[in-house]
Amino acid sequence: MRPQTKKDFPWWLVATGALALLAYGAVLTDEVQSQVLRTLSKGVQITVFVTLVGFALASLIGMGVALMSLSRSLILRQIARFYTEILRGIPILVLLLYVAFVLAPALVAGWNWLAAQLGIEPIRVRDFSLLWRAILALTIGYSAFIAEVFRAGLLSVEEGQIEAAEALGLSRFQVFRLIVLPQAIRTILPPLGNDFVAMVKDSSLVSVLGVLDVTQLGKVTAAGNFRYFETYNVVALIYLTMTISLSLLLRRLEARLRERP
Template sequence: MTPAPEPDKDFPWWLLVAGGIAVWMIYAVVADDLYRQVLTTLSKGVWITIFVTLVGFLSASIIGLLLATASLSNSLILRQCARFYIEIVRGVPIIVLLLYVAFVFAPALVAAWNWVAETVGFDPIRTRDFTLLWRAILALTIGYSAFIAEVFRAGLQSIDKGQIEAAEALGLSRWQRFRLIIFPQAFRMILPPLGNDFIAMVKDSSLVSVLGVLDVTQLGKVTAAGNFRYFETYNVVALIYLLMTVTLSMALRRLEQRLRQKP
């Protein structure tokens, strides 16, 4: 029986088809005045989408790593607190989390800050000073940190305990074991699902449009409502997201292949 070829060795026919569609859509954008106007308008929201994704993902990764280490801690309290956070947050849809953080958690956070400010003599802030952009970033950070924590936990647990015991026998501290032995090996296991979460956040960043943040999706809705050309407008919106996600997907796959080739 002939073994099936490995997926990475298949010729990327899908990429040729997707590239052909992208070339056709890019030509339509270049050749049509309406498409060019829509692209010019939506390009202003690309930077908001990139900013929200990068800041949200970096913050979520830091919190996720802390949660993963807490869930593997010897302390029962840390383990239970980490599991509580992860299970509760993962059970709430991202769009519900966005609305909750924007209209419930953020005002409560401002009120708590003002209470502390009155006690220590700091200047109070207004709720509207906490912009919707940063509320959206906070919501995505909270939501994705729970998923990323599970990715880190699985990667850290994949390391053979014998290596950790050998590092202990050599006299390495806990931080040295993590930095030199555990994390470099776990990173290869973590990278594929972590990359998937990053691409998912690029797409989920479109949900910030429900708060009125002027990202690509929100500008697309405003543009379509103004010119009533929904077909052309949402073609450009889809093209922008596809270019970002497919490019990231190919770059991550290339990085995985390079890491796999290293000893």
């Protein structure tokens, strides 16, 4: 098989653009589908919010777990391994339901116990919104996968460079910030970008909690107009637009990183 070169013309992108123009043309010229598009566009904001907040929090937790897994402490390494192996084995949908209906009430109960000790007003379970329960579930689930991405990226940096930096008197934090992270990011970015695109798609699972994202609005709209074909065509088109746009952006970012010395 001939390897890909820089001279390869992106015919797939041309085909994708042509199909997108045809699809949006069909949607905008059809009264039912154009109305569905206007309705579902209200859910895009929720989908984007869930994805951005969930992924940012998952990345922070994932980085922390990755550093724990590379720690010199046996206890921290074992805790990190336990965390990643357990959470990676639970389907996101199951985790979503568990967090929403088991963990969230437990957190509220724990807060109310603490509030009673401190004389603070307690809260009710209903005050913990389903939107934030969904974000918490996605954060926990994806943090385990992202932790492995960060761990692999950090391990890709040669040990000799780290030892040389320490020999020059740099602190561990300076070694991480100046030596390890800039090199590791080139290895981390592609799989991290894949996880981000995957979270955009998995954010549709929050519809099982009634969160008004694109998928939930699509379900409600289809149940009201009984035009399932047109409605779910638009739902698929919206998700494809977001995921393909993100994929192109991430490829461009990867190419720029490869061009740097």
